[in-house]
Amino acid sequence: MVPLVRSAHTGVDPWPWKPGWLPVLAQIGMADDDGVFLEEVQALAETGAARAPGMAGFEGIAAHIQGLNRRDGDLLQHAVDVLTTGPRPLLLAGAREDLGKHLLGQEKSPDAIRQLDQAWEAYRQAGAVGPMLRVQQTLHRAGVRRADWAAAEPRPVSGWEALTAAERTVARLMGSGYSNKGIATELRGSANTVGTHARSIFAKLEVSSRAQLSNKYHDRITRA
Incomplete structure (x- = not known):
């Protein structure tokens, strides 16, 4: 894994690894207590931020990785603050989750629980059942119970x-x-993000072309 991370620095993509992967890689490094690997991931995050100055997602991910690597609550809080201004709710939820866990370790329960509750809600809204349940377990171990946990039905597949x-x-x-380009323009996002959504949509709706999707969409609105 380390050679792959190192080789990413030489690429021309503005973001050497897709943003959502970097916190995952950092968690792998932490779980293995691999300081060298963590430093490589942090350097990669910093490279991405340097290539896209002023963009919340890039800056927030870099601060998130630095905070994890250094076990620094101020950096994790900075990551949350920055990502709050950006368009990626799951990146923000991940930063909130890690900040919440850090604050629990610092015996700052009210702040920790607030961050974890907000992470749980973001995961629930996105249908990210695995992370949602993971946060529930963290809160449960901290002695927290929520009536709406049982009501949060997993999203159909x-x-x-x-x-x-x-x-x-x-x-x-x-x-x-x-x-895809028109959608990206309409939503003020990137064509790559639209493409990612499109692949997920095709899989969930069990269609293989835009024509099939269009037919399903028009059948749905006609019957509504």
């Missing part, structure tokens, strides 16, 4: 109800004839 809010928006635009 297929069909329209399986789509996240972002995916439903992309599916609606695709079904209306927008290209």
